[in-house]
Amino acid sequence: MEKMAVSVTRQNSEEIDKFLDGAASFADMMFGILDGSNESEENSGDLVYRDENADDQEAVEQNKIFWEAQRQLLQATLRRTTCLESRIRQATKQALSEIDQCCCRVGGCRNCLQRELSVRLQNAGFNCYICKSKWRSSPEIPSGEHTYLEVLDKSSNPIKGEVRVVMELNFRAEFEMARANDDYNTLIARLPELLVGKTERVNALIKILCAAAKKCMKEKKMHLAPWRKQKYMEAKWLGTYQRTTAAPLPVEHLEARPQKPKASMLTFDLLDRLPGLHYTPVELVW
Template structure:
């Protein structure tokens, strides 16, 4: 077997081949090393994502606990005026009979009768109808509620407005709310009697909770759930009217038709032309 002599040209070609192979090997090992490094980096990202999720869960927990405490403190602080109006309102509601407008009673009739009864109890009570126009943030709407004006508490500050809302909890309920928001709403009274400052504080707490709830569920917050929309209901421009007593309906008894019994019906008097002939029975 002949050996091919190694010439300078062949030597240079071999060197080039070896250098190329070395470069390819370096490239491959570099790629493998880079892939290992990327796996380590991806592991770090997963670890960081888990830490971020744990941090977000903890922040959400702190938020809802703070909202619960704020709501409880806002509802617990009440004035003597609010307590007197609340007691008189509950007493009046227990005495009002349901109207005949529809099954379950009519909200308008209930507010009207309640306003009259509170006036009789010595409170300056009115029916208020708020109405607001559409804006880029919220749609238009209107709402009716009751309010009591008081000037005797602090004459220097002027009139004190006390809002009476018969369905306050229902105004903030949401069908797709999470458990934390539902727990917050469960603390609300159905009947709210509070000064405008207290109503505004409650609106801020509840609307912040609604916004947080929708963010956690990756859903869009409806415009009628926003803070400005809720504030327009009880704190915006409104018209005030004085309620008049509802007309009393007197039901007159229907005249009863004379009833006759065949046992006492006198045919001879009713029918004088009718004659009877005695018949003798012979056996």
């Protein structure tokens, strides 16, 4: 299999879209191979005598080819970025560096972070919104919901209309698996924690990573959890969602909690605090 050459130079949006479509098609092909690779041998009724060692060696080589292809494809998909994505990513990192703590009083730090980040990006000139996706259960995947950020841009290409850029603050953690093999963990380690990408890029990444997850579980002879499947991941960022505009929190929520006054026994005036307590001062003689 020829290795994909990764170009570091920035392409225009149309070339990038074509590349992402090709990446998604390649990921679909790899995903389909995993589903039907042994179909012909299982349906064959003839007895075929093969060398077990040769079969094992062939399987090892096929695994190497698969994981190397996934790494090359993932690296190329992540590196090819647009000017819009770069500007949003830079503004997001700057805003995250300025947000030092949660501003709510009852936990929910992710919600507070998304709200504060959305407000700061709006102040920076981006149409940033908070999105909440929600989907029903089906025979293939369970129901669920997810919140993330998005930026809508209408100035990049007026002909195509608005461009939707998805922002996920914990993208790498969404694909981590406790019982994954080394090849899968190496692939996941290449993912950024902060994902800023157009929907085409997110779609291509989901297909690559879900194909890798299925291959990983197949090698370990384990069942792939339904919340790891491609349709479940697509429902998180590419499914039906509700969009809301984040408003700045009221001033009273941003103020720090009032601290209780602290007193030291060295400065605590017992006569003032306890008026019923009367003692005659005693003169100390050294």
